[in-house]
Amino acid sequence: MSAGLELKDVTIRFGGLKAVSELSFSVAPGELIGLIGPNGAGKTTVFNLITGVYTPTSGNIHFDGVSVPGKKPHEITRMGIARTFQNIRLFSSLSVLDNVRTAMMGELKHGIVHSLTRGPAFRKQEALVEKEALELLDIFGLADARDKNAKSMNYGDQRRLEIVRALATRPKLLLLDEPAAGMNPSEKEDLMHLIRFIKERYNLAVLLVEHDMKVVMGICQRIAVIEYGCKIAEGTPKEIQCHPKVIEAYLGVSVES
Amino acid sequence: MDQFLQQLLNGLFQGSIYALIALGYTMVYGVLRFINFAHGDVFMLGAFTALGLHKALGSAVASMPWPVALVVVLVASMAVCALLGILIEALAYRRLRHGPRLNVLITAIGVSLFIEYSAQLLFGATQRPFPELIPRTAIASTGNLTISVAQVVVLLITVALLIALRFIVMKTKMGLAMRALSLNPTASTLMGVNNSVVISFTFGLGSALAAAGGVLYASLYPSIEPFMGIQPGLKAFVAAVLGGIGNIPGAALGGLIIGITETLVKGYSQEIGIPSGYSEGVAFVILILILIFKPSGLLGKVEREKV
């Protein structure tokens, strides 16, 4: 098995509906791949399959050679896969900073006993966690909002915070589900830069679901297109843009990057 | 064999009365998503209202044939309790509608205590006899089997109310509004639903059902006192959850299952080696076992939230 993420003939059914059907594709380490397709094509479902929210009806998913299905979401996260959610799911009663810190549990060397004794090692660790969390927030321009309640932020900031929180788990693979939704074009521009930046900085592989073609075409190295749960095309942005099937099913007209 | 059949019938009738109380419980829960602990107390008020009405009407009722008298007293108590339910909602719950759900739970406990202790003050602590609204004479006693008129009537009324309630919730516009409201109250007002009216209606209906339960229960077990609602209320709650809370046929099914198993455990306690004193816990054991295997109850839909 190779490094990175590999899906092989993955299928999931919901009752009579085959939401994802015999889907295969892979994401190599450090790659930035787009996953696009019409509404209801099964993109979010693919994310849910990778992160253990759903278990595939058949087929297999490997990450760095280890089989994923059957593992609990938190175990998969510990393997190095993190995600954001299409419908924002922040910890609504926690502050912005705490949302990020909570995701840094994997960093901790000590658990419950440590938090009871509260010795110097504990303090050091807490300080470290705080520092790193603030660093991440700073990248996304959210450091000033550290004490705000997560739910009182506007939509765009909440989306950014979701990305920060996912990054805080120190993933090797980041799954982004429509990160640009609800942003205006100039904010989208900024987001594209940020995604590129964190990908380089943290040496991430990224799987991006997004309906904004400017964003997808602008930053993805390769794009997979699915419709009704099946892959209908895969290739570079250039290839995809003029792929007749993709145009028919998804784009409408070919777009320029 | 006869004995087993008799026990099964005992269980069926016992279960049908649980089912009857559970209907109102589950409906209010289904719409408003909170456990109305005061349901059992409205049930008790239903019985006391019927007693009061029966006394007040006195000879008028006495001269009627019993089915007429039953309908008069039943419908009147249901109406009184419906109004009471609406009043309780308006005074105690309405302002909490947008608050955390657990607050409503505490309020419900408060309302429940209030009703119980006020009733104890008003009616006294001692049990009172309840008039024989439905004859408890045996319908047919073939050999060793006995079924009373009252039992059959209660079963029939339960079935009728189950069908009526199911119809209201699934087939009428009000029912659809109730379900929509339960899912998203903001969206439902955007559809033009007057949420307050729907909630009042729900409470009124739920309380009327509770009252019907109270009257029929008291007809079967003719002694009433201010705390009489606690235990059936709890059992009905269990029945509702067992069937899948919010699910109306589920509540009926849950009631029957609890009634029958409880009766069988009591009836065969010596044979199976569980003293019948443990039967009080049987409902809960069944509940826990079923929920472990079916976390949303027997007929409840798995509310898997889409991520």
Next chain:
Amino acid sequence: KKSDENVIVIGEVAALTGNTATFGQSSHNGTQMAVDEINAAGGLLGKQIQLVTEDDQSKQGEAGTVAKKLISRSKIKALLGEVASGRSLEMAPIAQAAGVPMISPASTNPKVTEAGDYVFRVCFIDPFQGTVMSKFALGKGWKKVAILTDTKQDYSVGLTEFFNKHFSANGGTITGEQSYSSGDKDFKAQLTAIKAGNPDAIFASGYYNEVALIAVQARELGITVPLLGGDGWDSSSLVEVGGKAMEGCYYSNHFSNEDQSPAIQEFVKKYESKHGAKPDAMAALGYDSAKILFDAIKRANSVEGPALRDAIAATKGYAGITGNISLDANRNATKPAVILTIKDGKVVYTETIAP
């Protein structure tokens, strides 16, 4: 609630609210009547009696707290209550430790008075009553009896235990042992099982609340044999609720409403005019517990703990409403039991069984 020079403060703990309020209210009514009477008659030792009653809401834990409150805040000289043995057991060690004599009107569990020499009761205890009913049943020639116990009430469990012991040891057969919990309304399952055993009688050791319904349902199921029980049956609502179904059933009690002795008739009349109902056993016991206390105060001519304790302990042949009461070495009342039966909707006396 200040301690006044000219009054003797007596404490009472009763369940005035909650699910056993029906017993607590009765015993309180009886106690209060005794206090009112003595005050009307000029009080004791030249002082009026002041009764301070605390409600324990029928809840565990409360009885102990209010007993402490009465002793340390109200500075009571003696403590009356509780009806339920469980709650009396909470109060007893507190009264004992404080050296305040305590008289329970109706806690029948033997353990209650084991707390120490300051703790008394005016009712008989479970072993006695269980045995009495067993003797009675055997005397009637009923050799096969089924038992129905309220497992939530230690009282009922106790009666059953001693009934069972005596009955089995003296040639009787128990055809079936069933149980329920107070608050239950449906007993058909147990009764159906009991019916299959074909007993000569059913010993229902619980309280009247359930027994009335048990009788009703037994008759519905075609069970015609009599039901037997203890003083927990004693309440006018037994017949009100049970109606015809209670006909021909028997229970043991401390006294009979129908007893024509002037003291009892006067008590019944007074109580009825005040509370609109005939006094039940709890009321009579509450009344007697207070009266015995007053009698002891008079004899001791003091309200100091040790003196009062000794005077109570010395109670012999006191003519109470609930019989001639003598306290034995274990501070339990010994008195005869009367057997009552229901006939034409009335509770009538049948016989007296001495201890």
Next chain:
Amino acid sequence: MKRYSAQIALIVALAVSLGISLVSNSIDAYYLDIALTVGINIILAVSLNLVNGHTGQFSLGHAAFMAVGAYGASIFTLEASSKVIPMLGGPGAFATGIAFLIALIIGGICAAICGWLVGMPSLRLKGDYLAIVTLGFNEIVRVILQNTKGDGMFGGPLGLKGIPPHTTFFWTFALATICIYVVGSMVNSTYGRGFLAVRDDEVAAGSMGINTVRYKVTAFVTGSFFAGLAGGLYAHLKTTISPEGFNFMKSFDIVVIVILGGMGSTAGVVLAAILLTVLNEFLRDFEEYRMIVFSLLLIVMMIVRPQGLLPSLPFLNRKKKSA
């Protein structure tokens, strides 16, 4: 100094309770009883708050764990402490105290084991379903205890009596302080914020690498342990316990304290435990109107202060610190 403030507060509180304990003989028995009840209620409410408030589960069966602890501790005291005390060096105050502590811990451990047994299968249930299962467990415990033999170890419906009154001011408040400290420290750390995350969004928490099941079970078992301790204290305060005293209404009482205090707010819950216990005593003067007044107060409180007495606002606390 500031860095160790939590530990210092803990030690100071322990010392104070020991100090007060030394003079507690001169405290009026009734007031002492109230104070100890306050302490026990604090333990019950703070520990339930870990489950219901911080972790967002909804248990309605706390009284069951209290019962298990009460019975466990009492049975140890009644049956075994006469053998243990000589081993600890005779019947002095010290040996008795240690034997009592052992009894309490045994009660706590019994309760924790029950918590684990109930929690493992049932914590995957959500919201009201968990509520009813815990309530059911509560009733099952009660029914089982009630149906034991009257002359047996558990004492049947009458329960256990003659438990020595070992519960002192020191033990109660020392354990209350430890309970507050443990719950507070657990929640107030990077590890412990996992509890809050589980409450806010279980799916997201799982996706952030948080083992949601373990957190829920940890909270549940810890909560049960302290409920068991509280039960032991209660038994050795009241000297008699009976199954009926641990019915679901008792669980409701604890839930009421938690919600009235403010879910997830330790300070609020402590305040509510004090206020409600004292209120209970005040209302005695209302006699038969007492519960009516109480229930009305409850309803009004919920309308007037739905967020509880002292709502938890973790992000506000943080702000103050960083400012």
Next chain:
Amino acid sequence: MLEVENLHVSYGSIKALHGVSLKVPQGSIVTLIGANGAGKSTTLRALSGLVKSNSGTIRYDGDEITRLAPHKIVSRRLCHVPEGRMVFANLTVHENLVMGAYLQKDKAWIAKQTEYVFHLFPRLKERENQAAGTMSGGEQQMLAIGRALLGNPKFLMLDEPSLGIAPLLVKAIFERIVEINKEQGLTILLVEQNANLALDISSYGYVLETGSVLLEGPSADLKANPKVQEAYLGG
């Protein structure tokens, strides 16, 4: 037809709108654009009565509707497709649509309009009996719009209809919006992040910033405005 004057709204202590005024003439499409948190959704919520305004007036067809309850406002045929779709998750697609027609009495009209919605969004017809909550994001958006159309609106408020919608469908939806506007004579107030598209189909636009109107004008002018281009149109 709709006039908003000096509207102030706050959420607890947070002020979201500081005096917004706008006009939506009969039969027009007017768009609101602005950055995240500018107060666009809040404005719509205030119009449909979901949040109470602190001060200011909202007039519709000459009547003041500022203090009316949401269901009263809907009965005046102002319909709102809210942010986040808010479909009834456990109801089927069909039942969601029936809910949309809650205040409609005319069965024939409902049947006709349902057909029209299915014609606009064929996917909804395919999934008529699926629980709305299990539909994909885009599918839910279609349902939300369809549901609002069944309320027989004269005035339709759309909060980011293109959010999470595939490009092909975005185009389709915008075409439909224009179509509805023309064919059914609906007045439309559109909130969009996709400002380019929104300005293309609207006749007039408002730019909101931190709770007040920063700029307004005919859509073409706004689109040409360099400031708008830089801040909202992505250069």
